[in-house]
Amino acid sequence: MPDIKLFNGDALEIIKQLQSKSIDLIFADPPYNLSGENHLTCKSGKIAKCDKGSWDHIDDIDEFNKKWIEECIRVLKDNGTIWISGTLHNHPSIGVILKQLNLWIINDIIWFKPNAAPLIQKNRFVPSTELIWLAAKSKQYYFNYEMAVRLANGKQMRNLWELSAEKHKTMHPTEKPEKLLERIVLIGSKQEDIILDPFMGSGTTGAVAKRLNRNFVGIEIDQTYYNIAQKRIENTNVETNLVQFLEKLTHKTSSQLDFYSTIEKSKNY
Template sequence: MNIQLFNDDCINVLKDLPEKSIDLIFADPPYNLSGENYLTTQNGKIAKLYKGDWDIIQDIDAFNFKWISECIRVLSDTGTIWVSGTLHNHPSVGVTLKKLGLWIINDIIWFKPNATPLLANNRLAPATELIWLASKTKKYYFNYELAKQLNGGKQMKNLWIINAEKHKTIHKTEKPESLLQRIILLGSQEGKTVLDPFLGSGTTGVVAKRLHRNFIGIEIDKKYFEIASKRIIDEVVAQELKFT
């Protein structure tokens, strides 16, 4: 399988990709959570939430419109785009998808039964993330029968109960491999091309390689790009050793 990794701003790379060349896009963009107004827990204590400078966006609507527009240009007519988020960026992404004329297929709720407890006593403990699923046309690829099979023979709902996993790297927003495996299996076929414009720690690339998809990953942060590259290369080596 072909793998291309770029340490760059995703806008720069996307502009050079051929139109309609991508079959599935999974994007885990900045949630814009970092800053003075948001808190988290660290070692059982309340702390200011800071994921990195990349998570501080001055105009979230303009930011989302820019990168999503480029993604839509490279997405095939039968492809799908999956965008994860929380209440902090999810409304902006949804409005942007509609403005760009996309067909909203689902809003998927990822429920984490083992989510981190909340120390504050003035609101409910967050235990979900949200995933927009959209396409350019109504003739998109979606493996409905496999979804039923993965759900014990019953129609799969848009509520996905998947535990958060212990992070394999130091990246603070790393997604579970089990989540990406479900998305890639349902939204693409072997030999097709998967794109992740915010590669992070490389989970999408690792799973795409494992499932025999071509992959393009873009990460702006050099430290995380090196971490992601190593993870993906290690997976490539493991797959090659497996079949020798």
């Protein structure tokens, strides 16, 4: 069984307690700093003030991002990778900080949501994408290229990922779809690796990590969401037949894709 460690508290303070170079993969979906008097959203077909919670109110987004990213890099193994999700509200800040910390930026992945919610306002384009920064400490990092090819049905996987937004499994307002995390976990880690999510939310990363037999460290500051994540991860079963799971994921048989030789293929670039 995977080793699951969950913490309810401030991400920065808890990451400081983790051992240096102990984490294989980090997925972070930090606060986008969307909430505020001047930020609007759509609720039940009407324009409303955007307020996702106190955790989404950041006074100095650049300082906040630099502090938690620095600690994440400290605990990341030399061949590990960090994946950071964002929108136009915070991804420029993240990109600058990754450069300042002399990290190797591998890709900027664009997650395109073809079923994104329409806008009521008529003064801008419909937001239909999120960006995921993928970075490492150097050019020597784990990346399962063969797995990416198989997940892309035999073709090279591009950095434009067209994945429909899913109906949320919980009440968390910024919950990521499991199919998004399945790609990241399968390509960026091996079974029994340790995955860290410093902004765990409702536990999507933890549920996927456990299902795919990865160890997991999750941190969430909000007590309500922590409780939801804890229960969700506890109720997730480890996938006992990963080949069968991948066949379902790709709609291909093991004989067509030769999964046995690629599930745990290790490649450092």
